[in-house]
Amino acid sequence: MSGADVAGVAPRVRTWRAFRANPLGMVSVGMLLLLVMVALAAPLIADYPRGYGDDVLAAPSSAHWFGTDNLGRDIFAQVVWGTRTSLAVGLGASALAIVLGVAVGVGAAYFKRLDTALGMLVDVMLSLPVLPLMILVAALAGPSVSTLVVVIAVFSWPEVARVVRSQAMPVVTLSFVDAAHVMGAPNRWVLVRHILPAVSPVITVSVVLTASRAVLSEAGLSFLGLGDPSSWSWGTVLYNAQRSGALSSSWWTALFPSLAILVLVVAATLCSLAYNDARNPRNRQDAIR
Amino acid sequence: MTRMRRRAASHRIAVVLSAAVVAGLAACVPAEPGDEDGADDSGSGEAGGELAIGTTADVVNYNPLVGNSRTDTWITNLMYPSMMTLNDDAEKVPALATEWGYSEDGLTAWIEIRDDLQWSDGEALTADDVVFTIEAVASEQLGTVAGMIGSYESAQAVSDTRVEFTLNRVDGAFLNSVGFWMPIVPEHVFSQAQSVADFANDSDWVSAGPFVLTQVERGQRYVMEKVDSYPLGEDGAPNVDTVVFRVYPDVNTEVLALRSGELDLIANALPPSVADDVSTDDELETYVVPSLGWAHMQYNMRRQPLDQVEVRRALAHAVDYEAVRQVALGGHAVSANSSILTPTFPKWMDESAEEYEYDPQLSRQLMTKAGFDDADGDGMFDGVDLEMIYDSGDPNISSWAELVRDQAAEAGITISLSGLERNTYLARTDERDFDIYAGSWAVIDEPQSNFNLLFAPDGFINYAGVNDPEVNRLLDDAASALTVEDARGPLHDLAAIVTDQVYDNVMYVEEFTFAASAEWTGFVPKPSELLSVVNPQSLASVRAAD
Structure with missing residues (x-):
């Protein structure tokens, strides 16, 4: 591929080509897609785990791939249905955090007068001890999936805001933004047409990373017993294992949900790394080739 | 910048990996050397x-008169003796006390204590210590014991080993409650503080x-x-x-x-x-002991539709109690025959009590009788969604709460679980803010007096909101009986009403297993x-x- 070829191709396509060339990126996207499929097709894969079974704390076998828990319920089914809740909380919290974070980050970069105040707000939020506060809020508000989404989002947006602000700061000073102002373009137009597109790659990375962190937070809160008792999540499966005391005697009760969390977080991290590398021309080495 | 991000990311992966390893392999904690x-x-x-x-x-x-967590009790019990302890039939038997009894009219009670105990600093343990302790409990309203001695008027050490109590009414459970629940504290140590409640007792301990x-x-x-x-x-x-x-x-x-x-x-x-x-x-050696209380569900009768006895009965018949005991409790529980007079106390037990039968069809009939129907044909009665609260930290109850919810769904009744953090759960219970309460009583050892707390209209733990004149009459009859024989009749009648009206749905009596080397x-x-x-x-x- 020559330099002239590259110049003729849209940046989005170039990024995609570079991303596709990275096996780690493709594998991680594959894993994420698989998890999403499992979440969507949960009713087709396994019956909803309810009631009780006769075989209590049975080791993994052909009948129960991941073994059974202390009430004889199939852990494979719990992990499959847990994918739903975990991903829903992850995506929900991430979406909410992104909206808040982008609004604050772009606002701070674009409206200079707000910068100090919003910067301070972000700093304060970042310096708070997140886990104890999450525990406190979740405990007071009572357990439900929507509570978890809100609680996790409320404590996740400052990191997004900080990254978005630092990305937006140099863009605000670029000449085409000044030109837009000179032409009398309203702030909203400038923000939507110039600033947001410029920070969108950061947002994309943030969505994936925040989602995976949100899944971890959800698992953590559920593990502490603050999850929604009416729905299965990976953290709930772990919590049940710990609470019933099965953790020390029946390894399968903890291993499989832990692996699911591990797969999701590693895949999300690798995916965002690969994307970041792919859209960075210096890494892509277009110019040299 | 990319390198920094990558380093941060790999650090994150390492943290996640190690967290997963910790979670998965918690079983491999090595033994402490030496x-x-x-x-x-x-x-x-x-x-x-x-x-x-x-x-x-x-x-x-x-301070044993103030503290009441388990660890508090285990440790202070080893230093501050009770006058009575329990035998295998959960009957009160002598410990520090040797004999006890009531006067003819029931308004005076007396206890004889041993003469050979002394505090570890050499002072003798005498009837004065007993009088000092009960005076402190009564005047400062200390701990749970204060709630058990409503009939207490005064106490007097008539000799070094004999205490006489004056009561303001006949109370057949007074001596047993005081004897078992009140740890005796050393007067010469605890009287140094302005008030016994403020005495931290956190150094220079003295033990009997x-x-x-x-x-x-x-x-x-x-x-x-x-x-x-x-x-x-x-x-x-x-x-x-x-x-x-x-x-x-x-x-x-x-x-x-x-x-x-x-x-x-x-x-x-x-x-x-x-x-x-x-x-x-x-x-390892295991030891199995029965609970002195029971695990149960209480239905908040202050709220609709639980004020209807048909709905409460429908809920009671929608639980497979045997499955709860065998699966959720792993067989470590016995049936109480849905009676508040549990088999742990053979002297009170009512042999004729029968457990609610698990019968989802009967539950559906009862719900229909109570005026509910399933107009939208989804298999669930319309307009019924009952919130069940429980302490999410309690492993047994959290397990069977899920079973109860799933079984109630078979009977067309929707139960939403609210597994709450302990303090939230306690606050919600205190405010009676729930439809169904799932929990357990740790110790109900004196039905004659304890049932007042449970079923009297102003009872401290009358969670269901029981207000039944017949129950009140039986409570009074039982409380004023001075012998087991006299108390048994009213208690049996009371227990039958509680079962029939589902004032308290007793699910099982747990058997605790302890392990030692x-x-x-x-x-x-x-x-x-x-x-x-x-x-x-x-x-x-x-x-x-x-």
Whole structure:
């Protein structure tokens, strides 16, 4: 591929080509897609785990791939249905955090007068001890999936805001933004047409990373017993294992949900790394080739 | 920038990996080197050595009249003797007291105590200490005991060993309540403080039990040394030299420590799944004791539709109690025949009581009779969504709450679970803010007086909102009976009404399993998690096995 070829191709396509060339990126996207499929097709894969079974704390076998828990319920089914809740909380919290974070980050970069105040707000939020506060809020508000989404989002947006602000700061000073102002373009137009597109790659990375962190937070809160008792999540499966005391005697009760969390977080991290590398021309080495 | 991000990301992966390894392989915690507990004593059956006991919480309060957490009780019980203890039939039997009784008119009660006990600083334990203790409890309204002695008027030490109590009404449960629940504290120590309630008692402990606390490292361990003389023990003095309570984060780690020899005994009851696992281990010995209370669901009758007895009966018939006991409790529970007079107390038990039958069809009929229907044809009665609250930290109840919800759905009744953090749960219970309450009573040992708390209109723990004139009359009859025979009739009638009207849905009586190293012998298990195997008598007589 020559330099002239590259110049003729849209940046989005170039990024995609570079991303596709990275096996780690493709594998991680594959894993994420698989998890999403499992979440969507949960009713087709396994019956909803309810009631009780006769075989209590049975080791993994052909009948129960991941073994059974202390009430004889199939852990494979719990992990499959847990994918739903975990991903829903992850995506929900991430979406909410992104909206808040982008609004604050772009606002701070674009409206200079707000910068100090919003910067301070972000700093304060970042310096708070997140886990104890999450525990406190979740405990007071009572357990439900929507509570978890809100609680996790409320404590996740400052990191997004900080990254978005630092990305937006140099863009605000670029000449085409000044030109837009000179032409009398309203702030909203400038923000939507110039600033947001410029920070969108950061947002994309943030969505994936925040989602995976949100899944971890959800698992953590559920593990502490603050999850929604009416729905299965990976953290709930772990919590049940710990609470019933099965953790020390029946390894399968903890291993499989832990692996699911591990797969999701590693895949999300690798995916965002690969994307970041792919859209960075210096890494892509277009110019040299 | 990319490199920095990548480093941050790889750091994150490392953290996640290690977290996963910790979660998955928690079972592989290594034993502490240089284990020097009593477990490796010569094993010749001789006295001496150190007994390491695991607990999951620190002591909150060293003042036995104020503190009431489990660890508080286990440790202070070893220093401040009660006048009575329990036998296997959960009957009150002599400990510090030797005899007791009521006058003819029931308005005077008396207790004789032993004359051979003394505090570890050499002062004799006398009737004055008993009088001082009950005066403090009554005047300062200390702890749970204050709630049990509503009939108390005054007390007098008529000799060094005899106390006489004047009562303001006939109260057949007074002596048993005071005798069992009130630990006697040393007047010469506790009277130094302005008020007994403010006395922290957090150093220079004085004991009249088998052991005295000598050293405290918060979050780590509580060291108790044996006293020279303990007449209530088999041999006049404890066999082991030292008892150490060690604090662990949870039962899982305690079990690992017990297996590795770091612990000799776990004071907490084991969850059912762990109990089964431990009982097959030759190196360990398990002890099973019944609960003095029961696990139950209460339906908030202040709210619709639970004010209708048909709905409460429908809910009662929508639970497979045998499945709850066998699966959620792993068989570590017995049926109470849906009666508040449980089999733990043979002298009160009503043989004719029968458990609610699991019959979802009957439940549906009862709901229809109560005026509910399923117009949208989804199999669930319309407009019924009952919130059930429970302490999410309680492993057994959290397990069966899910079963109850799923079984109620079979009967067309929607139950939404609210597993709450303990303090939230307690606050919601206090405010009676729930439809269904799932929980358990730890100890209901004196039905004559305790049932007042449960079923009298102003009862402290009358969660369901029972207000039934017939129940009130029977409560009065039972409370004023001075003999078991006289009290039994009204109590049986009362229990029958409670079952019939589903004022309290008693699900089971738990059997607690405790585990100790097989290298120790001589434990004396007693009913309830409070006494269990860490009661004074038990720890005074334990010795290394042959």
